[in-house]
Amino acid sequence: MHHIIDSFVNGALKGRYLTLGLTILLIFFGLVAWKLLPIEAYPELANPQVRVITLLPGKGAEEVERLITVPLEKEMNGIPNQTALRSLSLYGLSVIISTFSDGTSTNVARQQVLERVHEADIPAEAQPHLEPDVGSLREIYRYSLHSTHYSPMGLRAIEQWELEKQFRQVPGVIGVVSEGGPTKTFQVTVDPYKLRSYDISLKDLYEAVAESNGTTGGGFIEHNGNALIVRELGLLHDQQDLLKVPIKSSANGIPVRIKDVATVDLAPMVRRGQVGKDEEDDVVEGIVLLRRGENPSRVLEELNARLPEILKHLPATVELTPLYDRSQLTNQTLKTVGTNVAIGITLVIVFLSIFLVNVVSALITAVAIPLAMLTAFICLATLGVPANLLSLGAIDFGILVDSAVVMTENIVRRLSEDGQKLSPQERLTLLGDAAREVGTPVVFGIIVIIATFLPIFTFNGVEGKLFRPLATTMVCALVGGGLAALALVPVLCSFFMLKSKTVEHESPLVVFARRLYKPTLQWALKHTNIVIGLALAAVIASGFLFTQVGSEFLPHLEEGNIWLRATIKPGSVTLPESVKVSREIRLTLLKYPEVKQVLSQVGGPDDGTDPARFADQEHYVDLKPAREWRPQYHENKELLIKDMRDDLQQLPGVEYYFTQYIQTTLDEALSGVQGSLVAKVAGPDLQELEKLGHEVGRIMAETPGIVDVIVDPLLGQPQLAIEIDRDKAARYGLNVGDLQDLVEIAVGGKECTKVIDGEKRFAVIVRLSPNYRSSEESLRTILVDTPHGGKIPLMDVATIKEIVGATQIWRDGGSRMATIRANVRGRDLAASVNEAQAKVNAELTIPEGYSVQWSGEFQRQREAIHQLSIVLPITLLVIISILYISCGTLRGAVIMFSVVPLAAIGAVCALLLTRTYFSIAAGVGLIALFGLAVKNAILLVSFVNELRHDGHSVYDSVFNGSLTRMRPVLMTAVIAAVGLLPAALSNEIGSQTQKPFAIVIIGGLVSCTLLTLYVLPALYLRFAPNVGRSRKMKPKTEPEQASEPALLSPTANEHSEER
Incomplete structure (x- = not known):
């Protein structure tokens, strides 16, 4: 490998102009790649999912489960690559979520699900x-409609039939969910006594309306050589047409029409939910959905570009108000990342100038940063890997410039020491020697760091999707930075450092450090046992301290909003009552100056895409930037939430759960339930499940650190059960189906046809007048038509009684379950959950056939720790293998490997001092830290080996090598640390996931650098490995020999001879 590296450096210097030309090409393609590169705040973390939605109006949760959910689940079980099957059954709605393994084609998954769905034995009307x-x-985008002219029903029609169509035409948009505002219908309200007077049944009326609306064709006829198409037009257009529909003829031949027995009004469809905003209780809202795999930034850019054209389709009095735009979060996070990057690069250049005392040298070195990043952009765009705030924000520009620092420092030092009396051509030769001299340590250092990132590619699940882009970015950037250091830096030095005499000016900081380092190093080398013992004690102490560091899966990304979920008790609350509570919540939150707007959603949309009960509310609280908050909150959202919770507690019978918008979406996608911590009690009986669920919820609420505990209710929905007596029905010649159809039409209302108005379609609903269906007594007296022409009250063939049934039924893996959702605040996740689990196991007796499972963020953390427990040993094994290849002896490899635990000391202390929990981000930072630490060890030990090859004693080599390499070791460590300092200190939106990564590396570099400069020389001197296959330096020219480090003092030489 040494010859390959030498040839590469020689080729770059010989073809200097070709090297510059290739660099320009790299810059061009890198900028193009950056323009094309998808950028998002968060990567897609959830595995492919397919949702099957089935509406079954009028049916309770039990019937929905029995008739729809269970048959569908039975058919959908066993689909290839399916990893989870969950479902929710509500009043009139079934939602089944099928999750597939990562990498499964969504098209294939959807096709397989569709095939199974068609085979299910479910009612024909479903x-x-x-x-x-x-x-x-x-x-990706939310908006609301407002008008002083149109009612909410009119705005809903505009949204549903005009704006949905316009937004769907934006590339990358797959759909629009319309919420809020009543859906317009034509309601035929029937008077049963008028029907009786005309001897007409409700079924007769229903069929008459259904059959009076349609068109047909009569083929064509020939006329004067033309084919005239025959069309029969019989469509209903408005209320008047409906009123004129004939039902039957009376005895005297006069038709009985709808207007004789019913009224026709424009009325809202039975609503599943309602949307409010600030002080408005009924707002029309549109939610734009992104197609899976599309670039959200690009889609939103196109959407905003088309928005002026879309607005032209609105009536003049209708205004569209944006409520949420995900690009704002992306732009804010990118701004945070960009600020950190700019500050980091500036700090790197400043510290380079301080260390090198040469602005030209600093600028030449800093060139490696943009080239490394452009290389990464090209790789990411080529591989189709989108960039996100973690993969960009956690990049340490100090690491990227590290190789260039070593190269520039060595070139400047050699030209200053040995090149003062040489001609330009001889100086060019010397420059090449200096570049080749550090080429091998540079390459091996890069290989070590890359090797530490390679195991990250084995991560699965959420952690893999989060950190594989980071690993890809870092590996590609390190390759780019290494190529720049080996090729471009020597070439630029040849252009700017050969014409004038290069004089190395040591920074006062370096001079001071060397003066301090020299005597302390001499002491350390004389007392190797003490130094090694102290280091070992520090490592053991750090191991103990690590047990005091809390743990979590990943710090939550600050989104600049609050997503408040409110659950009202009892769960049978009506929509109007829930809307009243929602208004009180909005008004309470709007009292806070920190709040910009509050958007509330009661229940769910009519299409069932977001299943919820009337008792379930979600509030999107849009916050002002934290710097604009009142001083009492110190930009701390937790304090703000605490005050909000205290104020909201004044509303009785409401439970609250605070989270964030994207966070709750991810929680639901990954665990099936909205909650960062979820306990699931599985079993067959709903009453037992609800009892166990409340017991588990009580224990969780009593556990320190667990807050916002909500037990999702399963029972408590009052129902009027109409039980048909088959024997009595048979005596009247009636069957169960006839009676069920009657109740469905009379009480719930049933769609019989649609009125088509241009492109719009509105349902026609037939239903009894409210006076005859709104109480238990009125239901008993509903008239039933018998086949013999008689009419009897429903109570003659059925029993009607009030019972308590299910409000919702959750299922997971084919079993019913109770769900308990919670958050963890003020304590680390693992400790809180472990205590809750221990209490549940100790205090509860779980009946046979029931079980308690824990999921959500805790489950993901446990899986991540398991993967880290595998990846970290593999990383360490890879590192020591590379070290063995580098130095040729196992003893030498172990000595260099000793810096790894030394680096861990500072990492653990930094986590404790900053009160940062150990997370998967900190674990990945630890992996990167090990690579950096070993790279500095290679830099120092390889030079010590070079000196030993030249015939110096072990002591001379260790002492002089450590003094000579002090500056590059110190430089690389300091620059790597300051490159991440902005990320470690930032509190802006988007910085939260980067902080643990940066804190671990900075803390580890501090301890590693200080201890490496003392402990590593002491270990080397104590165990003196053979130099093995280390590279032998070429014979030095006369000037080079003159520049050899000064010999030791007599005392030192004596010590060396004693050894």
Whole structure:
């Protein structure tokens, strides 16, 4: 490998102009790649999912589960690559979520699900359909409609029939969910006593309306050589047409029309939910959905570009108000990352100038940073890997410039020491020697760091999707930075450092450090046992301290909003009552100057894409930038949430759960339930499940650190059960189906046809007047038509009684379950959950056939720790293998490897001092830290080996090598640390996931650098490995020999001879 590296450096210097030309090409393609590179705040974390949504109006949760959910689950079980099957059954709605393994084609998954759905034995009126192919972060844009002229019903029609169509035409948009505002219908309200007077049944009226609306064709006829198409037009257009529909003729031949027995009004469809905003209780909202795999930034850019054209389709009095735009979060996070990057690069250049005392040298070195990043952009764009705030924000520019620092420092030092009396051509030769001299340590150092990132590619699940882009970015950038250091830096030095005499000016900081380092190093080398013993004690102490560091999966990205979920008790609350509570919540939150707007959603959309009960509310609280908050909150959202919670507690019978918008979406996609911590009690009986669920919830609420505990209710929905007596019905010649149809039409209302108005379609609903269906007594007296022409009250053939049934039924893996959702605040996740689990196991007796499972963020953390427990040993094994290849002896490899635990000392202390929990981000930072630490060890030990090859004693080599390499070791460590300093100190939106990564590396570099400069020389001197296959330096020219480090003092030489 040495010869390959030498040839590469020689080729770059010989073809200097070709090297510059290739660099320009790299810059061009890198800028193009950056323009094309997808950038998002968060990568898509959830595995492919397919949702099957089935509406079954009028049916309770139990019937929905029995008739729809269970048959569909039975058919969908066993689909290839399916990893989870969850479902929710509500009043009139079934939603089944099928999750597939990572990498499964969504098109294939959807096709397989569709095939199974068609085979299910479900009622004919049920029409299952698949949700659009969206990812977990589906919502990219929200807006509301306002008008002083149109009612909410009119705005809903505009949204549903005009704006949906316009937004769907934006590339990358797969659908629009319309919420809020009543859906317009034509409601035929029937008077049963008028029907009786005309001897007409409700079924007769229903069929008459259904059959009076349609068109047909009569083929064509020939006329004067032309084919005239025959069309029969019989469509209903308005209320008047409906009123004129004939039902039957009376005895005297006069037709009985709809207007004789019913009224026709424009009325809202039975609503599943309602949207409010600030002080408005009924707002029309549109939610734009992103197609899976699309670039959200690019789609939103196109959407905003088309928005002026879309607005032209609105009536003059209608205004569209944006409520949420995900590009704002992306832009804010990119701004944070960009600021950190700019500060980091500036700090790197400043510290380079301080260390090198040469602005030209500093600028030449800094060139490696943009070239490394442009190389990474090209690789990411080529591989189709999108960039995100973690993969960009956690890049340490000090690491990228590290190789260039070593190269420039060595070139400047050699030209200053040995090149003062040489001609330009001889100086060029010397420059090449200086570049080749550090070429091998540079390459091996890069290989070590890359090797530490390679195991990250083995991560699976969420942690893999989060950190594989980071690893890809870092590996590609390190390759780019290494190529720049080996090729471009020597070439630039040849242009700017040969014409004038290069004089190395040592920084006062370096001079001071060397003066301090020299005597302390001499002491350390005389007392190797003490130094090694102290280092070992520090390592053991850090191991103990690590047990005091809390743990979590990943710090939550600050989104600049609050997503408040409120659950009202009892769960049977009506929509109007829930809307009243929602208004009180909005008004309470709007009292805070920190809040810009509050958007609330009660229940769910009418299409069932977001299943929820009337008792379930979600509030999107848009916050002002933290710097604009009142001083009492110190930009701390937790304090703000605490005050909000205290104020909201004044509303009785409401439970609250605070989180963030994207965070809750990811939680739901990954665990099936909205909650960062979820306990699931599985079993067959709903009453037992609810009892166990409340017991588990009580224990969780009593556990320190666990807050916002909500037990999702399963029972408590009052129902009027109409139980048909088959024997009595048979005596009247009635069957169960006839009676069920009657109740469905009379009480719930049933669509019989649609009125087509241009491109719009509105349902026609037949229903009894409210006076005859709104109480238990009125239901008993509903008239039933018998086949013999008689009319009897419903109570003659059925028993009507009030019972308590299910409000919702959750299922997971084919079993019913109770869910308990919670957050963890003020304590680390692992400790809180472990205590809760221990209490549940100790205090609860779980009946046979029931079980308690824990999921959510805790489950992901446990999986991540398991992967880290595998990856970290592999990383360490790879490192020591590379070290063995580098130095040729196992003893030498172990000595260099000793810097790894030394680096861990500072990492652990930094986590404790900053009160940062150990997370998967900190674990990845630890992996990167090990590579950096070993790279500095290679830099120092390889030079010590070079000196030993030249005939110096072990002591002379260690002492002089450590003094000579002090500056580059110190430089690389300091520059790597300051490159991440902005990320470690930033509190802006988007910085949270970068902080643990940066804190671990900075803390580890501090301890590693200080201890490496003392402990590593002491270990080397104590165990003196053979130099093995280390590279032998070429014979030096006369000037080079003159520049050899000064010999030791007599005392030192004596010590060396004693050894």
